[in-house]
Amino acid sequence: MSNDLKDLRAALEHQMALFGDLVVVPAGPDLLPSTTAAPSEPSQLATQESSQVVPQESSQESEHALEPDAIPISGPISEPAENETAQDHIVPITSEAPRMSSSTEDTIYGHIESLIPEDSPLRRLDTLDDVRTWVAATELIELDRTRINPVFGVGNPNADLLVIGEAPGADEDQKGEPFVGRAGQLLTKILEAIGFERSEVYIANILKSRPPDNRKPKPDEVRAHIPILHKQIALIQPKLILCVGRTSGTSLLGIDSSLKDMRGTFHDYHGIPVLVTYHPAALLRNPNWKRPTWEDVQLLRERYDELTA
Numbered sequence: 001m002s003n004d005l006k007d008l009r010a011a012l013e014h015q016m017a018l019f020g021d022l023v024v025v026p027a028g029p030d031l032l033p034s035t036t037a038a039p040s041e042p043s044q045l046a047t048q049e050s051s052q053v054v055p056q057e058s059s060q061e062s063e064h065a066l067e068p069d070a071i072p073i074s075g076p077i078s079e080p081a082e083n084e085t086a087q088d089h090i091v092p093i094t095s096e097a098p099r100m101s102s103s104t105e106d107t108i109y110g111h112i113e114s115l116i117p118e119d120s121p122l123r124r125l126d127t128l129d130d131v132r133t134w135v136a137a138t139e140l141i142e143l144d145r146t147r148i149n150p151v152f153g154v155g156n157p158n159a160d161l162l163v164i165g166e167a168p169g170a171d172e173d174q175k176g177e178p179f180v181g182r183a184g185q186l187l188t189k190i191l192e193a194i195g196f197e198r199s200e201v202y203i204a205n206i207l208k209s210r211p212p213d214n215r216k217p218k219p220d221e222v223r224a225h226i227p228i229l230h231k232q233i234a235l236i237q238p239k240l241i242l243c244v245g246r247t248s249g250t251s252l253l254g255i256d257s258s259l260k261d262m263r264g265t266f267h268d269y270h271g272i273p274v275l276v277t278y279h280p281a282a283l284l285r286n287p288n289w290k291r292p293t294w295e296d297v298q299l300l301r302e303r304y305d306e307l308t309a
Contacts, residue, residue, distance in 0.1 A: 113234035151205060
């Protein structure tokens with residue numbers, strides 16, 4: 001067997017380990033056995049969405065006994081709107097993503113930094129370490145007083161890909177790092193399935209402090225903490241952003257849309273392409289969402305390769 005075929009087989013086996021029957025494997029003696037099962041169609045779900053709660057990493061980890069290896073994918077995820085089924089979320093994927101603005105990168109990230117209020121001390125901070133220190137010492141909302149640790153972000157400070165979740169859960173509050181529980185393990189597997197090591201990207205949340213009982217962030221909490229994320233984006237200067245979960249997408253983009261309407265295509269965020277997909281914790285509960293998530297992350301990788309070529 002040639003080295004190219006060996007590499008292809010290894011890649012296919014890795015994808016099958018993560019996504020199971022969602023990966024179509026070519027039959028043949030030099031690849032995988034021709035008896036490989038054909039992909040099966042997901043059954044429709046009748047699960048309805050709670051009117052308030054959006055699943056988060058730790059809240060879902062604590063509520064479900066499924067092991068990470070049992071359900072391939074993860075990522076911060078919003079559930080479908082009432083009366084929507086999993087099949088409703090399998091929408092056409094388009095590669096017609098907006099490219100970087102013709103403006104210089106300095107203009108793009110400078111504009112994002114200009115979204116920070118003029119009187120905010122964040123304007124005067126020049127490094128992620130400076131911002132991290134300021135966040136740890138500052139109380140902007142009640143959650144900042146009740147948290148155990150601020151959950152600022154982790155990863156490559158010069159990453160081309162930024163992953164944004166909703167808010168910390170119990171595990172993240174304890175450790176001060178985003179996505180460290182079972183949903184975090186799934187997020188790591190998703191990234192690996194499309195060729196990213198977790199250390200290559202930067203991972204952050206809309207909120208830096210855990211809401212009680214892992215509830216959905218309130219609008220005033222998002223308004224208070226979103227300037228921190230603006231500063232992180234301005235300093236990291238990512239070429240591409242992945243939002244996991246509806247709350248992450250709507251908070252960053254400033255829109256009120258369902259996850260169904262947001263996923264499967266790119267949105268322009270001041271010149272940066274943004275893709276929105278399911279939260280890993282939602283995939284732990286609803287395996288039928290693996291297929292649309294796999295479609296989304298493949299689209300993400302394709303766009304990343306175009307932007308970094």
